[in-house]
Amino acid sequence: MTETTINALVSPEGSLEILSNHEVNLLKDRSEGGLYRLFRQCALAVLNTGVVTDDCQGLMDAHKDFDIRLIPQPRGLKLELINAPAHAFVDDEMLRAIREHLFSVLRDIVYTHSTPPFARILKSNEPADLTNMVFHILRNARALQTGRQPDLVVCWGGHSISDKEYQYSKEVGHQLGLRKLSICTGCGPGAMKGPMKGATIAHAKQRIKNGRYIGITEPGIIGAESPNPIVNELVIMPDIEKRLEAFVRCGHGVVVFPGGVGTAEEILYLLGILLHPDNADLPFPVVFTGRPENAEYFEMIDKFIRNALGDDAASRYEIIIDDPVRVAQTMKRGMKKVETFRRAMQDAYYFNWMLKIDPVFQLPFEPDHENMLALELHRDQPVHLIAANLRKAFSGIVAGNVKEGGMRKVKERGPFEIAGDPMLLKPLEAMLEQFVAQNRMKLPGVSAYRPSYRIVNTAA
Numbered sequence: 157m158t159e160t161t162i163n164a165l166v167s168p169e170g171s172l173e174i175l176s177n178h179e180v181n182l183l184k185d186r187s188e189g190g191l192y193r194l195f196r197q198c199a200l201a202v203l204n205t206g207v208v209t210d211d212c213q214g215l216m217d218a219h220k221d222f223d224i225r226l227i228p229q230p231r232g233l234k235l236e237l238i239n240a241p242a243h244a245f246v247d248d249e250m251l252r253a254i255r256e257h258l259f260s261v262l263r264d265i266v267y268t269h270s271t272p273p274f275a276r277i278l279k280s281n282e283p284a285d286l287t288n289m290v291f292h293i294l295r296n297a298r299a300l301q302t303g304r305q306p307d308l309v310v311c312w313g314g315h316s317i318s319d320k321e322y323q324y325s326k327e328v329g330h331q332l333g334l335r336k337l338s339i340c341t342g343c344g345p346g347a348m349k350g351p352m353k354g355a356t357i358a359h360a361k362q363r364i365k366n367g368r369y370i371g372i373t374e375p376g377i378i379g380a381e382s383p384n385p386i387v388n389e390l391v392i393m394p395d396i397e398k399r400l401e402a403f404v405r406c407g408h409g410v411v412v413f414p415g416g417v418g419t420a421e422e423i424l425y426l427l428g429i430l431l432h433p434d435n436a437d438l439p440f441p442v443v444f445t446g447r448p449e450n451a452e453y454f455e456m457i458d459k460f461i462r463n464a465l466g467d468d469a470a471s472r473y474e475i476i477i478d479d480p481v482r483v484a485q486t487m488k489r490g491m492k493k494v495e496t497f498r499r500a501m502q503d504a505y506y507f508n509w510m511l512k513i514d515p516v517f518q519l520p521f522e523p524d525h526e527n528m529l530a531l532e533l534h535r536d537q538p539v540h541l542i543a544a545n546l547r548k549a550f551s552g553i554v555a556g557n558v559k560e561g562g563m564r565k566v567k568e569r570g571p572f573e574i575a576g577d578p579m580l581l582k583p584l585e586a587m588l589e590q591f592v593a594q595n596r597m598k599l600p601g602v603s604a605y606r607p608s609y610r611i612v613n614t615a616a
Contacts, residue, residue, distance in 0.1 A: 160242035165227065166235045166250055168259045175233055179270045180226055183262075194375055195265055197560075198392060199224050201378040202257040203237075203244045205385055235262075253385045260297065264392035267296050286518045290393070290401045291507055297391045299370060299406060300506040306408035306494045308368065309487050310340045312422045313347025313413025314596050315381055324447045324480070325350030325413050331484035332411075333358025333367065337491070340407050342399075343371020343390060344381025347413040352386040370406075374399045377418075380558035395520045396551060400425045405508045409441035409490045411483060412473075414450050416596035417557070417588070421550035423457070425517060427465060428543030430472045434512035439497050441490025442473040443483050451477050456590060460583050464546060465539050516544040523552035523562050525569055528609075533576025546584070549574055549609075553588070556608025557597065563608075571610040585611045 175183075186192045200222055223238035235258065244254045277285045294300050309332055313325060329339060329351030339355045341348035352369045359367035371387035374396055383390055393399040400422065403410075410426060412419065430440060444454050454475050462470050476483050495505070503510045521527065531545050552572050555562025566572065574581065588609070591597050 161221070161239040162237075162242045162245055162248065164237045164240060164245065164248070164250065166237060166255060166258065168233070175226070175228070175266065176270075179266050180228060180233075182270055183226055183266070191265055191269055194269075195262065196222070196224055198261045198265065198375055198378050199258055201382045202254060202261055202390075203241050204382045205244070205251075205254055205257065251385070253387075257383050257387070257390045260390040261392055264293060264297060268293060268392075268394050281515065281519060283513065283515050283518060286398070286515075287401065287405070287509075287513070290398050290405060293393060293398070294391060294402060294406060294507070297389070299389055299391055302506060304505065306491045306498070306505050307337050308340050308370070308407050308409075309337050309351075310403050310407035310410045311347065311351040311413065312342070312410060312415065312419055314415030314419055315344050315346040315348065316416060316596050317346045317414060320447060321414055321450070322346060322350045324445075324478075326354035328411065328413075328445060328480040328483050329354030330358045331480045332487060333364075334362060335484050335488045336362060336364060337484070337487060338368035338370070340368070340370040340372065340403065342377070342381060342418075343373045343383040343387050345384055347415060348381070349384040349386060350413075351411070352384065356386060372399055372402050376555065376559040376561065379560065397518055397520050401513060401518060404429060404440075404511060404513075406506065408494045408505075409487050410443070411487065412442070412444045414446045414453050414596070416591045417550050417553045420457075420587070421547050421554060423461070424543045424547040424550065427461065427469045427472060428517060428540045428547060429511065429513055431465065431469055431540050431543065432512045432514060438510060439490065439493040440472075440511075441487055441493070443486055444473055444475045445479075445483050446477060448478045453590075453594070456587060460587050463583050464580055465543055469539070469543075514540060514544070516541060517547070521548045521551055523548075523555040523572065524565055525572055528552045528572040529575060531574065531576065533574070533580050535577055535579065542580070546580070549584070553609045566608045571608055573610050573612045575612050581611055 182191045183195055184192060200219055219239070219241070221239040225236040227234045227236050244250055277289045280286060311329070325347045332339065332351065333355030339351045341352060355367060355369065368389060369386050370389040370391065371383050372391045372393060373381065373383065374393045376396065378392070391402065393402055404426060412423060426442065429435060444457065446454060458470060458475065474486060476486065498505055501510060528549070531549055533545055533549065535542065552562070556566040556572055
């Protein structure tokens with residue numbers, strides 16, 4: 157059955173009411189250097205908020221007739237939507253949350269790609285430049301708020317989780333919200349939506365009217381993880397590396413729920429940073445949590461981390477099973493330590509400037525067959541570099557499974573090949589097999605798992 161579509165003119169909601177002629181021309185430009193294709197892809201993902209899919213390319217194919225045009229107005233601008241999904245509207249009027257998200261996409265794409273200094277920074281290898289770019293994008297999105305004490309809990313976990321796991325993530329979010337903490341996630345469904353939903357009810361009970369539900373995403377993933385409707389602050393970062401840096405710079409602690417490859421990538425990114433000697437004394441509460449049946453899952457994650465990165469890495473997180481209250485209490489205590497430390501060091505509450513991030517975690521990694529095979533997956537290197545290279549391996553698997561560009565490369569040349577030390581790769585392969593067995597590599601009932609990797613040549 158053909159999905160119902162609608163044509164509409166939409167006025168700005170929330171941000172970016174005017175554009176320069178240069179910005180308009182960039183957004184209209186359908187050439188390789190233009191922004192039209194990027195804007196259309198992200199806009200279509202936003203318009204499909206609430207639709208359960210993990211297939212970015214399938215989403216694009218299903219809406220080939222969709223078009224978006226900029227209509228400059230004397231007092232601002234409007235967007236003309238052609239063949240837009242009708243479920244984004246009620247009585248021919250776009251849902252307000254989706255309208256906010258649509259113009260957040262426009263705001264961030266325009267700011268990142270049309271602001272002159274960013275053209276240089278996007279190609280920069282300087283850590284300070286890359287961190288400043290993350291800061292400026294977040295500030296332009298008004299995601300950095302002064303006058304608030306540390307209260308932002310970043311929640312990571314899979315989009316492909318069971319109903320019971322979803323309910324557990326919602327209860328954790330509820331307990332966090334009762335303690336007046338706000339939520340930041342990757343903005344999608346599953347463990348990204350659950351904590352936000354729980355926190356909204358808790359904030360209502362506490363009469364908190366400025367509760368924050370921040371969603372941070374990037375163009376490569378937004379089609380597979382459309383923003384959930386609870387997100388009230390959406391930020392589009394240019395790539396996965398800046399998205400991950402945004403999480404740890406603006407967040408004050410992290411709660412990790414069960415997930416798949418993307419969650420493993422996030423864990424390795426975070427631990428790789430916290431293991432840097434300059435961050436040894438920096439407080440940053442991290443909790444892994446799930447239901448009783450998830451205990452074996454976290455034992456597997458813990459064993460993998462200890463094997464690859466050592467016991468010091470495992471000391472940076474706490475595993476709490478089936479106890480949402482204790483999770484929330486642990487994060488609340490952690491927030492107090494963060495506040496005390498930042499005040500003593502005269503560091504900002506809203507952006508963690510003191511956190512040392514090695515450039516290897518900042519520079520964009522392009523997953524292709526050559527780069528994936530060239531990853532240095534061996535023990536003869538500092539532990540933070542082991543974490544960085546493992547993170548890239550997981551990032552490539554994610555790209556090959558759900559991102560349009562990565563999926564295309566796998567389709568053309570077959571799965572990405574991963575080689576290295578068997579002491580690292582055999583546990584990695586075993587963990588990936590468990591992700592597949594537990595349906596953590598796809599959305600249940602939506603699409604079959606598409607293998608995007610192959611472990612090869614693991615001779616020492």
